[in-house]
Amino acid sequence: MAKTEKPATGKAPAAKTPTAKAPAGTTPAGTTAASKTSSGDPAAAEPTGKASGGIGKIGLFIVAAVAATAVAGGIFYLRGGLAHGDDGTGPKTDPDIAELMAPGPTQDIFLGKTDAPNTIVEYASMTCPHCAQFHNTVLPLVKAKYIDTGQARLVLREFPLDGLALAAIMLARCAGPDRYYPMVGGLFETQHVWAVPGTDGREKLLLIAKQAGFSKESFDKCIDDQTLRDNIVAETKRAHDKFGVDSTPTFFVNGKRLTGEHELKDFDAALGGKPDEGASKPAGGASPAEGSASPPEGGASPPAGTPGQ
DSSP states (O other): OOOOBOOOSSOOOOOOOOOSOOOTTOSOTTSOOTTSOOSSSOSSOOOSSOOOOOOGGGHHHHHHHHHHHTSTTOOOOOOSOOOOSOOSOSOOOOOOHHHHHSOOSSOOOEESOTTOSEEEEEEEOTTOHHHHHIIIIIHHHHIIIIITTTSEEEEEEEOOSSHHHHHHHHHHHHTOGGGHHHHHHHHHHTHHHHOOSSHHHHHHHHHHHHHTTOOHHHHHHHHTOHHHHHHHHHHHHHHHHHHOOOSBSEEEETTEEOOSSSSHHHHHHHHTOOOOTTOOSOOTTOOSSSSOSSOOSSOOOOOTTSOOO
16 A cells, blocks of 8 residues: 655654566666665664644744755755644645646656646655655556557656755756656665765665766765745645645546545546556566666756756
8 A cells, every 4th residue: 555755743753665576677777676685774764653744833843844954064954843733634625637737836847748638746755765666666557558549648857855855856957857767767766875865875876876977076966956946835835735745656647636545546536537457567677767767877967047066
């Protein structure tokens, strides 16, 4: 059963790393397969007991703290100590589709054809293990059935739950629109390697980024880009305030909030497709992004307005 990652109250215990096997041949050189368990700290904490059900009144505090902790002096997790009055138990309404798809602080980068009749919006955090599980095991199925066939397009929007997640998605942005989804896919596949608390996370993230063509200088320029950071933080606040996003991953299919376990059958139900018998794992080397899901070789070309190498 797929789960969602929410900011937890109190000290967060260790979490399980996704055990689903990543598509063959897509793990960057120098890292282990995504199906193996990391010997270090977990990518993100999975709280036991009742977690806080939503960001609620402290939404502004969280996004401001995420931005503040992503500075060059150190990137660390924002886990624990977050108390608020909104327990997230109330019903959530679907957002207005026009408002949901209106241009936001960050430019939408779509996976699939721009004229596809259906749109899937995903809010995700790069250190969220449930987001990694979706991208590594479910998205390849959704991509093969709906995105590659022109029936749907997907847009990933940033909802970082900690400073390291913010840095990782900034790198994907700096890689450029054509390399955005391959970079995202590679980071999710290697999440167990780099998504660890403390400054070690930044150093390991740098090693992954170098395999995508970043230098130490371009890496630092990217994650120190104040404008890009502010836009992502604003996107996170917009998602919470306007669309009721309080956990990751959160999906909207044609403006309707997706319910269920975030498996292929749930997207079948939302998109009106026929369920595939026994479809629970990606077939062969299916990849969640165009081409290889691993960070591309060669130079990463930052988009206009972001620091280059």
